[in-house]
Amino acid sequence: MLISQVGEFALIKRFRKAIRTDASVIVGSGDDCAVLAHDKKHYQLFTCDMLVEGVDFKSCEDPYLIGRKAIAVSVSDIASCGGLPRHAVISLGMPKNTPLKFIDTLFKGMMSVARKYKINIVGGDLSRAQSIVIDVSMLGLAEKKNLLLRSRAKKGDIIFVSGALGGSIRGKHLKFIPRLKEAQFLVRNFKVNSMIDVSDGLAQDLNHILEESKVGAVIYEKSVPLSKDALNLDEALYMGEDFELLFTVPPKEAKSLRQHRNFRPIGEILDKSLGLSLMDKNGRARKLALKGFRHF
Amino acid sequence: MLISQVGEFALIKRFRKAIRTDASVIVGSGDDCAVLAHDKKHYQLFTCDMLVEGVDFKSCEDPYLIGRKAIAVSVSDIASCGGLPRHAVISLGMPKNTPLKFIDTLFKGMMSVARKYKINIVGGDLSRAQSIVIDVSMLGLAEKKNLLLRSRAKKGDIIFVSGALGGSIRGKHLKFIPRLKEAQFLVRNFKVNSMIDVSDGLAQDLNHILEESKVGAVIYEKSVPLSKDALNLDEALYMGEDFELLFTVPPKEAKSLRQHRNFRPIGEILDKSLGLSLMDKNGRARKLALKGFRHF
Numbered sequence A, B: 001m002l003i004s005q006v007g008e009f010a011l012i013k014r015f016r017k018a019i020r021t022d023a024s025v026i027v028g029s030g031d032d033c034a035v036l037a038h039d040k041k042h043y044q045l046f047t048c049d050m051l052v053e054g055v056d057f058k059s060c061e062d063p064y065l066i067g068r069k070a071i072a073v074s075v076s077d078i079a080s081c082g083g084l085p086r087h088a089v090i091s092l093g094m095p096k097n098t099p100l101k102f103i104d105t106l107f108k109g110m111m112s113v114a115r116k117y118k119i120n121i122v123g124g125d126l127s128r129a130q131s132i133v134i135d136v137s138m139l140g141l142a143e144k145k146n147l148l149l150r151s152r153a154k155k156g157d158i159i160f161v162s163g164a165l166g167g168s169i170r171g172k173h174l175k176f177i178p179r180l181k182e183a184q185f186l187v188r189n190f191k192v193n194s195m196i197d198v199s200d201g202l203a204q205d206l207n208h209i210l211e212e213s214k215v216g217a218v219i220y221e222k223s224v225p226l227s228k229d230a231l232n233l234d235e236a237l238y239m240g241e242d243f244e245l246l247f248t249v250p251p252k253e254a255k256s257l258r259q260h261r262n263f264r265p266i267g268e269i270l271d272k273s274l275g276l277s278l279m280d281k282n283g284r285a286r287k288l289a290l291k292g293f294r295h296f
Helices: A008-017 A063-080 A100-116 A180-189 A202-213 A233-238 A251-257 B008-017 B063-080 B100-116 B180-189 B202-213 B233-238 B251-257
Strands: A025-027 A034-037 A042-052 A084-094 A120-128 A133-143 A158-161 A194-197 A216-220 A245-249 A264-270 A276-279 A285-287 B025-027 B034-037 B042-052 B084-094 B120-128 B133-143 B158-161 B194-197 B216-220 B245-249 B264-270 B276-279 B285-287
Touching: A008 B100, A008 B120, A034 B084, A034 B120, A042 A063, A042 B084, A042 B120, A042 B133, A063 A084, A063 A100, A063 A133, A063 A180, A063 A194, A063 A245, A084 A100, A084 A180, A084 B034, A084 B042, A084 B133, A100 A120, A100 B008, A120 B008, A120 B034, A120 B042, A133 B042, A133 B084, A133 B133, A158 A251, A180 A245, A194 A202, A202 A216, A202 A233, A202 A245, A202 A276, A245 A251, B042 B063, B063 B084, B063 B100, B063 B133, B063 B180, B063 B194, B063 B245, B084 B100, B084 B180, B100 B120, B158 B251, B180 B245, B194 B202, B202 B216, B202 B233, B202 B245, B202 B276, B245 B251
Parallel strands: A084 A120, A216 A276, B084 B120, B216 B276
Antiparallel strands: A025 A034, A034 A042, A042 A133, A084 A133, A158 A245, A158 A264, A194 A245, A216 A264, A276 A285, B025 B034, B034 B042, B042 B133, B084 B133, B158 B245, B158 B264, B194 B245, B216 B264, B276 B285
């Protein structure tokens, strides 16, 4: 049996079942970040993301943008848990014949994002490898009252996204701006019940919220904001790497949140028994396929 | 210009120069772990290590041992800073056609070390890759008074190692036991001035202490404990992956420490101007070459 026959999410579940954690772990594997006890007011957030040549970027792409992305994906994870990024370590595997210019530019891209969000790069590991692989681990802090998880969506919540979706492969996946400012605005001004960032596609990431929160949902086709790079709705639903915030708020909050153009309501949280469906322009609902980006 | 023409350590220095950190960073890039402000009594330690197929292990090797090593190298880093490991995240890149059995056994190896040292595995990232690559990031805690760095060796200190060196490629590099117990014994019972773990070879790792502490040293050839796997002294000096503790203590402490058979005195810290030399059995000193394991 090969891992490709098991699938990415089944593999993760397999590993998670075997893991035991102590009381210092508020939320372990299974959310955008791990949540650890820190001090009276704060949790510490801990996340890692691996970027692999040929999967997350091509070697012909601008190394500055690859470096940006390597840091930005972790910032997006911290943001979607309601925290601020603080410290990061970087592991970098690369072939011996990598041009110095490539690595220098990659590093400049990394530093540009680190500086922008006041992230301390505090260590790393360089290794020889067959192709380029970058792993960034990041620590952040979230005020306890601001912590956002996938697991707290409630029936009746309105589902929002922070921007247009789809077509990220045509550029946005390397140039996206992590929605840290937006996430902080939300936690400071609204009651948000659940949040995730869209990395694997709207359908699949919304499904993570549904599974963890034990609820269902309907998405309104006409409300899903399509990116100018998106060729069709399917790309908005399934392509991934949009790195927009996907979150749910109680109906009362939704009213005032609708006035902020940055945040678009796209659906509603329903009872678990109703699963995940898409309602078309004629008011007909169909079950939404749970495909999206998967490594295996 | 290729990175292989620049070399691993020059590359690291290049990056470090561009990095700025704030007051939360007690020690940034350049030691076994980053040291971060935590609470009144403790520092937080943060380290990452990337293991790459074909460099750190071969795909034909027992995946259980590969998994063990992936966690143990980070435990060794935390130990050598005087801390205890607490939390880890694991990024794992692997080809689609990896057998499930391989990954299951790798994971079992990881968990065996995690359980032994009470490390919480709190998250991870799975990615498709051309070959297997494992990156582990680990957090630990060190009592402030117990923090050990590379940078505090003093002239007159006696240099110790925690075990025999050399020949690790013949098995020990996959089976070593990180010296956490020994490091904790040392910080609780002795005044230790500096410490590092031997990952790149005695000469090169001692040189890290010398550079960071701005001192020199002499190693006594007759005192270097050779592992049963070591073919000759050169392997003890240059092979690396021994994962023994290399540390320095003031002469007074050395006296009582000599009575513990686990710790062997192998040399002495001297003035910086004397560099790093090896004294042979006839009392003749020669400059020690600074070779050892390097990725580039």
